[in-house]
Amino acid sequence: MMITKLEEKKQSMYDTVLNQFEKTADLIGLNPNIKKILSLTNNEIIVHFPVKMDNGKVEIFTGYRVQHNNALGPYKGGLRYHPTVDVDAAKALAMWMTWKTSLAGLPYGGAKGGIQIDPRNYSLGELERITRRFTYALGENIGPEHDIPAPDVNTNAQTMAWIADTYMSTKSPSERSQNQHVVTGKPVGSGGLEGRDRATGFGVYHTIKLLHRSRGETLEGKTFIVQGFGNVGYWASKFLVEDGAILLAVQDAHATLYNAEGISVPHLLEHSSPRKGSIKGFEGAKEIDPDEFFGLECDILIPAALGNQITEENAFKIKATVVAEGANGPTNPEGEEVLLSRGITVIPDILCNSGGVIGSYFEWLQNRNGELWQMDEVLEKLEKKLTQVFKNVEGAVKEKNTDWRTAAYIIAISRIELAYNQRGIFP
Structure with missing residues (x-):
């Protein structure tokens, strides 16, 4: 029977990503030691934090941030506000982000997280307070060169603006302007990228x-x-x-x-x-x-x-x-x-769906370098990058005589394996 309410089975979703990973690891003969590393997450952060509601009562919320791997660069991935958010869902989504950023050739690792709420049950003011308090609770677990959140299910540019402002407010005045790229997917007027929404x-x-x-x-x-x-x-x-x-x-x-x-x-x-x-x-x-x-x-x-x-x-x-x-x-x-x-x-x-994280990379670069890119320039860059990644996967499909997912996984995991082989593993 179809899942009519669009509810995802959280644990089985983690089983899915592990199944996909292990299938590819066996297919390419992935180094057993690297396989052990990639089959687990680096960090699983759970925070509980209080927020005062519009009626004056305090509610306690649970937030998650799972950081899967950062061999290729800072952790990168969205924050979602949804009743299905928990550590297992975040683990699965973080692992997918690692493969996605690797496949796209970006200098990022993978992370994911969010809060276990239905945002439709809260006012805009409550959502702002929830978001700011969540950001404060995460503290230094996020950062522009460490872990860079982005919008996901039920979060948007406004959510990212609140996170950026809260995070920057915890820094000294001289450091604030250097931390604008702590998140991507911000409004254009607050350092966002034209075209990131699409x-x-x-x-x-x-x-x-x-x-x-x-x-x-x-x-x-x-x-x-x-x-x-x-x-x-x-x-x-x-x-x-x-x-x-x-x-x-x-x-x-x-x-x-x-x-x-x-x-x-x-x-x-x-x-x-x-x-x-x-x-x-x-x-x-x-x-x-x-x-x-x-x-x-x-x-x-x-x-x-x-x-x-x-x-x-x-x-x-x-x-x-x-x-x-x-x-x-x-x-x-x-x-x-x-x-x-x-x-x-x-x-x-x-x-x-890798256009989102590619767009996020462009925004991160724009903030980091103090540049401003126009819409047509962004879409042109996006199209060029997506075409390159597509052709890479298409080539692997033909060369390996396999399906598109397996071909994409081979490219993504092989790139991470190469990084570990070249750098070695810290003793």
Whole structure:
């Protein structure tokens, strides 16, 4: 049965990433000592902190930051505010970030974290106090050359601005300007990068475009469905539609919408934004049973919500020929086996949604060097980098005669292994 409320199974998600890692490690004959290091996280930080609510009562919140590996550079990864956040979910997501930054050729390691809350239950003022208190509780566990958070599920540019301001406020006046790049994904007026908001969705779109181009096809007339209409789902849909594709269906935690003639992306955004992200009640499409979503006739499926949505229990329903993973870990190993056996191409998360962390790297560089980049320059740089990474993976797919995820993992893990072999392991 499909997970209709888009809830991810946290422990099994960690099992998924370990399964993927061990499969690749065995395939490339990874050094056993390096395998031991990479199979565990470096640090798992759990903080409990009090925050005064609008009604005067104090609530205690639990926050997490898991730092998986920093062999290639500072830890890098998002912070999410969601009821499913816990240490196991953060461990899985941190490990994926290590592979993602390595695959992209960035000087970063992997981390992830967040707070176990549903932000819809709190006012803007409460969310600001929660965020600032969480930042203070993390203390020196984050830093611009140590661990650099970014937006993720239910966090955004405003969240990052609060974190940056709080962190910078703990420094002496002479040091504050040197710590602006403690987070990425900030508002443009607060040191953010033009285009960072669309970087992940643009990456999803561009990898889909590159895959079809490699097959001698265009996106004109291609049909697609999207699970999740947050930042990633919206921007991916916008770019795809502008390139001639047709959005047939959208699913979120509250509703599943379908329109055989196509769904208007701008109108759906206009409807959902004031409703805290809910697509329910949109008049430009009919609401259908959630269990019908994966079985809809289409060319491309974009899971852009949470983890473990495509499993062995529903993968057989999928009629798309391409699954482009906008979310992290949306397909479990058993579900992927079903997809591959049916000839469906899976563009893996560490390639498909890497536009976000590449954009974050650009913002980090911009702050670090005191530069300002324009939107067209950012998208041009992003497109160039994504194309390079895509071609690397495509080459490995052909050379190793394997699937796209395995090819991506081979490149990512081999790069980290090389770093350890060259530097050695501290005694």
